[in-house]
Amino acid sequence: MLMSEPSPIVLVIDDEIQIRRFLRTGFELNGFVVHEAGTGAEALRSATLRPIDLVIVDLGLPDMDGAEVVERIRSWSSVPIIVLSVRSSEAQKVHLLELGADDYVVKPFGMAELLARVRVALRRQMRAVSGEPTVKAGPLTIDLAARAVLLNDKRLTLTPKEYRLLQVLAQHAGNVVTHQHLLKEVWGSIHVHDTHYLRIFVRKLRQKIEPHPDSPKILVTELGVGYRLVQSGNEGDAGSWSDTAPAKTET
Amino acid sequence: MYNALKLESIRRELPGVSMTLGLVVFLTAVLFFLVWQIGLAHGSVVFLIPVVIAATRWGIVSAVVAAICGVLASAFFFYPPLYSFRIRDPQEVLDLVLFIFVAVTVSQLATRLKRQLEMARQREIDLRDLYAFSRRLAVAFDVSDIHAAIEDHLATIMQRNVVLFASAREASKSSGRRAGVTVPERVLTEAVEIASGHRDTAGGVTVTAEGGEIWLVRAVSAKSLEFGVIAINLGHETKERIDELRIRVDAVLADATATLERLGVAHAISEARMRSQTDQLREALIGSVSHELRTPLASILGAATVLSAAPALRQEKKLTALVHDVRDEAERLNNDIQNLLDATRISSDGIKPHAEWADPADIINSAVERCRHRLADRRLEVDLPRDLPLIHVDPVLVQQALVQIFDNAVKYSAPSSLITVAARAQDGRLTISVTDQGAGLTSAEKSKIWDRFARGERHAATTSGSGLGLWIAHAFIAANDGKVSAVSEGPGLGTTVAIELQVTQAAVPQLESDADE
Numbered sequence: 094m095l096m097s098e099p100s101p102i103v104l105v106i107d108d109e110i111q112i113r114r115f116l117r118t119g120f121e122l123n124g125f126v127v128h129e130a131g132t133g134a135e136a137l138r139s140a141t142l143r144p145i146d147l148v149i150v151d152l153g154l155p156d157m158d159g160a161e162v163v164e165r166i167r168s169w170s171s172v173p174i175i176v177l178s179v180r181s182s183e184a185q186k187v188h189l190l191e192l193g194a195d196d197y198v199v200k201p202f203g204m205a206e207l208l209a210r211v212r213v214a215l216r217r218q219m220r221a222v223s224g225e226p227t228v229k230a231g232p233l234t235i236d237l238a239a240r241a242v243l244l245n246d247k248r249l250t251l252t253p254k255e256y257r258l259l260q261v262l263a264q265h266a267g268n269v270v271t272h273q274h275l276l277k278e279v280w281g282s283i284h285v286h287d288t289h290y291l292r293i294f295v296r297k298l299r300q301k302i303e304p305h306p307d308s309p310k311i312l313v314t315e316l317g318v319g320y321r322l323v324q325s326g327n328e329g330d331a332g333s334w335s336d337t338a339p340a341k342t343e344t
Numbered sequence: 345m346y347n348a349l350k351l352e353s354i355r356r357e358l359p360g361v362s363m364t365l366g367l368v369v370f371l372t373a374v375l376f377f378l379v380w381q382i383g384l385a386h387g388s389v390v391f392l393i394p395v396v397i398a399a400t401r402w403g404i405v406s407a408v409v410a411a412i413c414g415v416l417a418s419a420f421f422f423y424p425p426l427y428s429f430r431i432r433d434p435q436e437v438l439d440l441v442l443f444i445f446v447a448v449t450v451s452q453l454a455t456r457l458k459r460q461l462e463m464a465r466q467r468e469i470d471l472r473d474l475y476a477f478s479r480r481l482a483v484a485f486d487v488s489d490i491h492a493a494i495e496d497h498l499a500t501i502m503q504r505n506v507v508l509f510a511s512a513r514e515a516s517k518s519s520g521r522r523a524g525v526t527v528p529e530r531v532l533t534e535a536v537e538i539a540s541g542h543r544d545t546a547g548g549v550t551v552t553a554e555g556g557e558i559w560l561v562r563a564v565s566a567k568s569l570e571f572g573v574i575a576i577n578l579g580h581e582t583k584e585r586i587d588e589l590r591i592r593v594d595a596v597l598a599d600a601t602a603t604l605e606r607l608g609v610a611h612a613i614s615e616a617r618m619r620s621q622t623d624q625l626r627e628a629l630i631g632s633v634s635h636e637l638r639t640p641l642a643s644i645l646g647a648a649t650v651l652s653a654a655p656a657l658r659q660e661k662k663l664t665a666l667v668h669d670v671r672d673e674a675e676r677l678n679n680d681i682q683n684l685l686d687a688t689r690i691s692s693d694g695i696k697p698h699a700e701w702a703d704p705a706d707i708i709n710s711a712v713e714r715c716r717h718r719l720a721d722r723r724l725e726v727d728l729p730r731d732l733p734l735i736h737v738d739p740v741l742v743q744q745a746l747v748q749i750f751d752n753a754v755k756y757s758a759p760s761s762l763i764t765v766a767a768r769a770q771d772g773r774l775t776i777s778v779t780d781q782g783a784g785l786t787s788a789e790k791s792k793i794w795d796r797f798a799r800g801e802r803h804a805a806t807t808s809g810s811g812l813g814l815w816i817a818h819a820f821i822a823a824n825d826g827k828v829s830a831v832s833e834g835p836g837l838g839t840t841v842a843i844e845l846q847v848t849q850a851a852v853p854q855l856e857s858d859a860d861e
Contacts, residue, residue, distance in 0.1 A: 111643035119650040179638075183740055184698065201642035201678055203649035203671075272700075289701035292734050296703065307705065307728050314706040317698070317740040 101215060102126045102144065106136040106162060107151040107177065116149065119204040133157035140166055146218070147211060148174045150194075152185075160189055167193030171221075173214035175207070183317035187271050190318070196268050213267030213324060220266075228263040230311045230322050233302050235263040244302055254279055255298050258291075262312065262322040271319040295320065360402025361409050367394040368413040376421055388418035388439050395443055399451035407447035415440040470599070473501050478603045490609055491572055494564060494600065498574060501596050502589075505577040508564070509535050528553035531575050534561045539573040548590075556580055560593060565601040570610040627688050634685045638678070645674045675717075679751075683812045686744070687796070690816065695823040697738035704732045704767050704774055704845075707739050711746035712765065719750060721759045727766040733847045735774055737824040742843070745817040745828070749778045749841045752813050756803060756839070757782025769847060777842040784839055785832035793830055794818045802835070814841075821845070 103125050105116045110131070117127045128143065130136035133154045140148065148166060152159035163174055176189050176197040186197050195214045198207050220228075226238035234243040242249045242259060251259065261278045262270055273285045280290055295314075299306040313321050371394055391414025399407035419429050419436055431437070477497040484490045488510070495508035507527050527535075531551050538548075538561060548562020558578045564571035578589050604610065648671035657663055689695065705728050712719070712726060753763050761781040768775050783803060785793065792798045799811040814828075821828045826845040832838065 109639060109643065111640070112646065115643060115647040115650050119646070119653075122650065122654060201638070201645040201674075204646060204653060205649060289734055292701055292703045292706075307730075308709055308726065314703070314710060316702075316707065316710050316743055317700075317738070 100124055100126045101146040102128065103147045103149060103211070104128045104130065104136065104139060104145045105149045106130045106133070106154065106159075107149075108132065108153070108155050109151070112151070115204070116207075119208070123208060131155075133159075133162045136162055137165055140170070140172075145172055147215060148172055149177065149207075149211075150174060151177045152179070152189075160192055163189060163192045163194050171218075173211075173218050175210055175214060177202070186318050187273065190269065190271050191273070216324070217265065217267055228266045228322070228324070230263075230266065230324050232304065233311055235259060237263060242302070249301055251298075251301065255294060255301070258294055258298060259302075259322075262320060266322045267324045269315045269319050269321045275319065291320075357403070357405045360398065360406035363402060364394060364398040364406040364410045365413065367397065368410060368417060371414075372417045372421060379422060388414075388422060388436070391415070391418055391439075392443065392446060395447045396450050399447050400454040403455065404448060404451040407451040408444060411440070411443035411447040414443055470501060470596070473497060474599050474603060477600065478606075481603065481609060490613060494571060494604075495574070497600060498576070498596065502576060502593065504579065507575045508572050509539055509575070510572045527575055528555075528557075528559070530554075531559045531561055535573050535575055538563055539569065541569055548593075550578075550586065550590075558586060560590060562593075562597075564597060565604070565610075567601075568610050570613045571601065571604060627691065630684055630688045634681045634688070637681050641674055641678050641681070645671060645678065648674060680810055683810055683816060686816045686820075687812050690819045695741065695819065697741055697823045699736050699738050699824070701734045701736055702739035702742075704728075704735055704776065707743050708746065708765060708767060708776060710739075711743045711750065714743070714747050715750045715754075718754050719763065722754060722757065723760060723762045725762065725764045727764065729767065729769075731769075732767055733769050733774065735845050735847055737826070737845055741820040741824060742826075742845070745820040745843065746776065746778070748813040748817040748820075749828075749843070752841070753778055753780040753782065753839070756780070772847050774845045774847050775842050776845075777840050779838060779840040781838040784835045784837040785830060786835050790830060790832065794828070817843075 101124075103120055105113055105120075105127055106129075107113050107116070108131050113129050113131070117129065120127045128139055128145070130139050133156050136148075136150070136154075139145075150159050150162050154162065159176060163176065166172065166174060173195045174193065176186075176194045177200055178186055178189070178197050179200055189197060195217070196210050198210055219225075226236060228235045228237065232245045234246075235241075236243070237260065240256065240260075242251055242256065257279045258275065261275055272288050272291055275291055276285045276287060279294075280287065284290060295312060296306075299309050299312055303309045303311055311323055313323055315321055368391070371390065375390060391410075394410040394414060395407055398410040415436065416429065418439065419431055420427060423431065423433055423436055425432070474497075477493060480493045480497075481490060484493055491508055491510045495506055498508075499506040528551075530553060534549060534551050548560050551559045551561055553559055557580060560576045560578055561573065563569055563573050576593065578586060581589065648667055651657055652664060652667045652671060657667065708726065708728065712724065750763070757763065757780040763781075764777075764779045766777050766779075768777075786802075789802075793814050795811075796815045797811040798815065818828050821843050824845060826843055829842050829844070831840045831842070
């Protein structure tokens with residue numbers, strides 16, 4: 094555990110008791126305090142009664158849609174929210190992110206993957222509270238206050254649009270940012286469907302900031318959803334269930 | 345009401361009567377001229393001409409008018425005393441009787457003839473419609489086509505709004521095929537009753553809806569409910585007219601059902617319905633079973649990853665290996681279930697791609713990332729040129745297809761062998777190829793690998809799998825208007841699977857300048 098602050102409190106909302114149980118164990122082993130809720134109503138009550146640092150919400154709840162829980166919590170709180178979704182629903186993911194969810198994890202997932210997302214969300218929340226102006230992603234440093242971008246401590250020259258794109262991603266560093274949000278922020282709301290603008294600018298930007306633009310590690314694509322600026326320290330654990338897994342062939 | 349009817353009938357007769365009068369006046373003038381010039385004695389028989397013309401053309405009223413006027417005209421102009429209606433000759437009374445007799449007989453004959461002609465014409469139209477109907481039935485593809493054909497046929501013949509309910513369920517959903525026809529609640533209830541077989545009414549029932557419109561509801565065929573139940577809007581009509589229409593409906597339906605029975609449509613309908621129900625049941629079963637299996641799997645996988653990272657277990661090498669086995673096997677099971685779900689999705693409602701402009705490099709990198717775990721003990725080479733064109737596809741579907749192809753490459757090749765992924769743009773096409781140094785393909789296998797549940801027989805004993813992978817890849821790429829092909833030098837010489845996607849050539853430079861603005 095990197096955090097030296099008091100244990101962060103996470104609210105786990107899922108109607109499957111087995112899922113709640115392994116999430117509780119996984120979080121507690123990593124120094125979190127866990128609250129549980131089995132229904133949307135219980136979750137909303139719990140979220141208003143006690144201070145909470147993070148919310149994990151499953152989309153299929155018995156009493157209300159997970160999206161509604163996200164929307165209602167977001168109406169009065171900026172607490173980070175991570176959604177547990179299923180595959181083949183990119184449009185739904187985009188919708189949830191637009192409602193205010195910070196990130197999503199696709200079921201089934203490994204604990205390491207979820208923890209990586211959780212740490213990113215907590216770090217971002219902390220930065221927002223403390224007003225920390227620099228974002229680091231591998232060899233890249235983005236100083237939001239000075240509007241400067243450094244690669245291996247050398248200042249990069251970016252066009253205004255390239256900088257704006259990087260700035261929006263850095264403001265959400267570690268979290269996925271939807272195509273629509275990026276297009277609206279950089280090109281204006283009339284261009285929210287012109288994904289090709291993004292593709293071309295991301296390509297140019299990667300040539301400048303990625304050590305290997307062919308296999309990007311800093312500005313990564315979330316297919317069908319958006320882009321993510323991967324922060325230093327969690328490139329390795331996000332997206333795979335374990336690095337220590339022995340190689341195994343299917344027999 | 346009575347006055348209105350009388351006025352109406354007078355208006356209807358008026359043109360005929362006035363034509364008749366004109367005719368009589370004209371004839372009188374001609375006769376008068378002839379009598380005066382040539383000295384003809386009696387012209388009264390000539391007045392039969394307007395009587396016959398009026399009777400055949402304009403009906404009995406005009407004919408009688410012609411008869412009376414003819415007698416009056418001849419009395420006035422031609423019989424002494426001239427220029428007076430007084431009659432001296434009894435011949436004239438006989439003329440009147442004769443004229444009226446001719447008027448009535450001829451006009452009745454003419455009317456009957458006209459009615460027969462009308463009926464023959466109607467019959468011809470009905471037969472033509474019936475012929476069109478049976479032709480349409482012959483090309484009907486499924487049950488709903490047949491029902492639409494019945495409905496259209498009745499609507500054409502009756503010239504009324506017709507709604508056909510294929511089943512009680514459909515009636516309760518109130519889903520008339522025909523847009524713009526709203527069926528009143530009372531009619532619906534009646535239709536449900538009849539369609540569910542609760543009521544036995546061969547001739548159907550009439551229902552008066554809220555607006556006073558009269559609807560006839562009856563089963564299409566008295567013998568079988570397979571053809572559905574129809575509701576016909578007869579409109580605002582008198583009792584007699586309704587009875588007339590009902591007789592007509594009976595006749596039309598009798599013809600229609602005879603056609604349906606002759607073509608064996610009832611059997612076809614029930615067969616098709618059974619088949620589609622079986623299909624639906626199977627798809628639903630696979631869908632729900634897969635979903636039910638995934639939920640516990642998510643718990644198993646999650647719990648296994650928690651265990652594998654638990655400090656208490658880290659020292660125990662053997663136990664850690666066991667936990668990894670649990671995790672890997674659960675992951676494999678999850679992939680199989682995902683394949684089943686994808687297969688259900690493909691065959692049940694087809695795939696609807698969400699196309700957007702995508703960078704092929706992104707798609708390939710993300711597929712590689714997704715397979716990183718599975719590709720871990722193969723040497724992987726990714727060969728991507730810098731200037732790949734953007735493609736307009738559903739990137740997620742293409743990525744999932746690539747994942748299936750990677751999976752296949754891993755499955756049929758040895759550990760630490762080389763797998764190459766390359767992308768090339770040429771002639772308006774983008775080709776992504778995956779080459780392995782594995783088992784290769786025999787020519788028999790080459791022809792079968794895109795089939796559903798196809799499994800390489802040489803490897804069935806040593807490799808597991810459902811045989812769905814490449815079939816899914818093929819379907820996903822086809823949904824993006826692309827092609828997949830496999831090339832192999834032969835058994836043991838490796839395989840290259842290539843995805844070919846279209847590049848909208850002209851669009852790309854245009855995009856570049858757009859984005860720079």
